Amino acid sequence: MRLEDVDLADNDKFLDGETPWRMFDVLRDEAPVHWQDEGDHGSGFWSITRHADIVRVDRDAETFTSMKFVNLEEVDERQATIRRSLLETDGPRHSVLRRIMQREFTPRAVAGYEVFLRGLTARTLDAALAKGTFDFVKEVSADFPINVLAKMLDVPEDDTQQLIDWGNRIIGNTDPDYADVLLHSAESEKYRDLPFRSPASIEVFEYGRELARQRRGGDGTDLVSKLVNGTPSDGVPLSPNDFDNYFLLLVVAGNETTRHAISHTMRALIDHPEQAEKLRQDLSLMPNAVEEFLRWASPVYHFRRTATRDVEMHGQKIAEGDKVVMWFGSGNRDERVFDSPYTFDVTRQNNDHITFGKGSPHFCLGNALARLEIRVMFEELLPRLADIKLAGDIRRVRSNFVNGIKELPVTVTLA
Numbered sequence: 001m002r003l004e005d006v007d008l009a010d011n012d013k014f015l016d017g018e019t020p021w022r023m024f025d026v027l028r029d030e031a032p033v034h035w036q037d038e039g040d041h042g043s044g045f046w047s048i049t050r051h052a053d054i055v056r057v058d059r060d061a062e063t064f065t066s067m068k069f070v071n072l073e074e075v076d077e078r079q080a081t082i083r084r085s086l087l088e089t090d091g092p093r094h095s096v097l098r099r100i101m102q103r104e105f106t107p108r109a110v111a112g113y114e115v116f117l118r119g120l121t122a123r124t125l126d127a128a129l130a131k132g133t134f135d136f137v138k139e140v141s142a143d144f145p146i147n148v149l150a151k152m153l154d155v156p157e158d159d160t161q162q163l164i165d166w167g168n169r170i171i172g173n174t175d176p177d178y179a180d181v182l183l184h185s186a187e188s189e190k191y192r193d194l195p196f197r198s199p200a201s202i203e204v205f206e207y208g209r210e211l212a213r214q215r216r217g218g219d220g221t222d223l224v225s226k227l228v229n230g231t232p233s234d235g236v237p238l239s240p241n242d243f244d245n246y247f248l249l250l251v252v253a254g255n256e257t258t259r260h261a262i263s264h265t266m267r268a269l270i271d272h273p274e275q276a277e278k279l280r281q282d283l284s285l286m287p288n289a290v291e292e293f294l295r296w297a298s299p300v301y302h303f304r305r306t307a308t309r310d311v312e313m314h315g316q317k318i319a320e321g322d323k324v325v326m327w328f329g330s331g332n333r334d335e336r337v338f339d340s341p342y343t344f345d346v347t348r349q350n351n352d353h354i355t356f357g358k359g360s361p362h363f364c365l366g367n368a369l370a371r372l373e374i375r376v377m378f379e380e381l382l383p384r385l386a387d388i389k390l391a392g393d394i395r396r397v398r399s400n401f402v403n404g405i406k407e408l409p410v411t412v413t414l415a
């Protein structure tokens, strides 16, 4: 791969699961702060690909804001409020919004779901494994994280398929198999005020509003009840718009990401049977292994910031208003930080991965939940299996945002 062949704006280059890593390798070596044109699709962005630089950007929310429309000439107040979720808010209001949910996602709080999770995992696995040959994504990884969120939000189990479809349409907005309106298509302009420019967002908003209506004033302990009945610490109630965005974020943020982490881990354990065997022999290695699963999977390729002032990095002049993209996946393969970064090693030590971000006020709120889900999944799965093999071609999500697996056909032999 040569530098001139790198195009991180081209979603097609992310389809084979190989090219992105080669592009990251070249950038880390030759152009760690690299200007990426987006053609007709956008104004371009700076790609940040080394671990240390990503951490610097992620930590410095003053210089690299998550508020996409701040201080820019094209500020459009309507859009600024419509699309502003926790992820796109900075400063004191961000802390206030985050505090509403913080306690629900601490390691201690999520540990309270472990028994439920184990039961759910066992049911999911027993039904899937009995089929012998099946699509691991459809039967296992897609179903699992959304059922956990359904429990936390207290939505009926019957609605989970609907939530999965919405997540696919919203996060998979660059994949023709998922998106009803492809991002960057002329039609997507019509939806530019909506999260991910996806019309599915409207359906999620309507669904969330109905739940809010039913629970307002009640004494429920689910996340929707907490959002509608709690008082934020600055005393400013959530606007209907705040609620819509928060609800949508909770539905999509913990769903696709954890799903893909589980699918990538399954694939890695198929490709590295000796690592699977090591774990099967000693399940106490699992918490350490989960960190390697997360580094290896890197389910979120990137997050974007906007520079609030002129700043220089590696000799490049990043101007106020420029978009700056942190490629977490690339940071997770940085040879400056990880020994043999392309080796999958469940006993890896000093694993300073940045899969959930690092040092940022936006550091993944659901990280403890994701870690728990992945640990329980593989603690339950490995003892049930004597063998597992690929049974066909893997299909990936067409996206430079999520590192996603759409289909993972497998054949299993039970223990």
Ligand code: HEM
Pocket (backbone or CB within 6 Å): 058, 086, 087, 088, 098, 249, 250, 253, 254, 255, 257, 258, 261, 298, 299, 300, 303, 328, 355, 356, 357, 358, 360, 361, 362, 363, 364, 365, 366, 367, 369, 370
């Ligand atoms: C934020 C990754 C699971 C909820 C983030 C960020 C990343 C990320 C990279 C942004 C960090 C930054 O900007 O520095 C992941 C991955 C997951 C995962 C890879 C699974 C393996 C979850 C789960 C939830 C969740 C299970 C639960 C609902 C959130 C929320 C934010 C966030 C609400 C926004 C936090 C804020 O802006 O303050 N996640 N996530 N995530 N994640 Fe996760």
